[in-house]
Amino acid sequence: MSDEILVGALRLQSEVCREFGSPFNGAMLAHMAADLEAGGPVGELLTPWKGASRRKVFDEAAPIRLVNAFTHLAAGDEVPELSRAYPRDGRPGDPDAAWTVGRALIASQHGRLTAFMGHEPQTNEVRRSGVLLGGFLRVAAETGLPLRCFELGASAGLNMLWDRFHYRLSQDDGGDAEWGDPAATVRVPIDWSGPAPPVDAKPQVVERAACDRRPTDLTDAAQRQRLLACIWPDQFDRLERSRAAIALVAELGLRVEAADALDWVRARVQPQSGAATVLYHSIFWQYLPAETREGLTAAIAEIGAQATEAAPFAWLRMEPSPENLAVVELRLTCWPGGEDRLLAVVHPHGAWVRAS
Incomplete structure (x- = not known):
């Protein structure tokens, strides 16, 4: 049947949510899968993916769009x-009650739900900065130069300020490594195994910029609410961390440029003498059309060919492995030379790092 792929995707995402510490979303997605299989109204919300390939369903994160849409609906005062029934202020919520109510609302709230689902997820997960930190510190330590940082798919730009956060890396041997300002308002804890990054490096960020196809405007309360709806509602530490980062970005007036990633890279990113230029992104690549991915890969190689020892260039990315989408990797390619390195296998939200 045409819904088999979607039903399977919802059930798999349910298991992933449970495994990654969101029993509420796990239960909601299980209810949604059962409803779809029974020919229920949830199928109307998934119409854009009816008959789609398994790869398309996962690349476009259809299950996450669906469950986040109900989180967004629950966040306001209208229903x-x-x-x-949703988790609030430390209480876990009741997913069975939430689905009973949510299912009954599909007809009356169809427009709001599908409008939310029309945009790819923008989980501007702050903890991913703790993963990217390993790459930034390595570039700084190996080049001895200040950094120019350019982010793709930056959403609200929360991870543009990675150097303003405080990180605690809890290691297997019981010891902790730390990096950043101990007084920082954004605190990022990570379980870290394997070699620690060069935490003695103290990179200076001399330039930072970012783009997104549809950046989140943090001065708009509705857009802030949408951003927070992409965080699993029973993971209160993630919500607290995101709110702290939102406040910091707002305080500094940081803005993400609205632009196509390929056009922006061609126009804005090039090596510059006296600094290491770093192009970076996290859980972004899968949402691009194949032709854009190919164009960006070629453009990045062209930029790398211009790099010199005095003007190095690095491509840092936290993305699912092309061979296995369930495995998220941190990879770093540095020019001159173009050496590509697998730095770590990581948790998709940045909770842990298994460094190579």
Whole structure:
């Protein structure tokens, strides 16, 4: 049947949510899978993916769009009966009650739900900065130069400020490594195994910029609410960390440029003498059309060919492995030379790092 792939995708995402510490979303997705299989109304929300390949369903994160849409609906005051069933202020919520109410709302709230699902997820996960930190510190230590940092798919730009956070790396031997300002308002804990990054490096960020096809405007309360709806609702530490980062970005007036990634890279990114230029992104690549991925790969190679020892260039990315989408890797390619390195296998939200 045409819904088999979607049903399987919802069930797999349910298991992933449970495994990664969100029993509420796990239960919601299980209810959604059962409803779809039974020909229920949830199928109307998934119409854009009916008959799609398994790869398309996962590349476009259809299950996450669906469950986040209900989180977004519950976040406002318009449907208090749904809001009451959702996790709030440390209480776990009731997913069975939430789905009973949510399912009944599909017809009346169809427009709001599908509007939310029309945009790819923008989980501007702050903890991913703790993964990227390993690459930034390595570039700084190996080049001895200040950094120019350019981010693709930056959403609201929360990870543009990676150097303003404090990190605690809890290691297997019981010891901890730390990096950053101990007084920072954004605290990033990570379980770290394998070689620690060069935490003695103290890179200076002399330039930072970012783009997104549809950046989140943090001055707009509705857009802030949408951003927070992409965080699993029973993971209160993630919500707290994101709110702290949002406040910091707002305080500094940081803005993400609205632009196509390929056009932006061609126009904005090039090596510069006296600094290491770093192009970076996290859980972004899969949402690009194949032709854009190919164009960016070629453009990055062209930029790398211009790099020199005095003007190095690095491509840092935290993305699913092309061979196995369930495995997220941190990779670093540095020019001159173009050496590509697997730095670590990592948790998709940055909770842990298994360094190579």
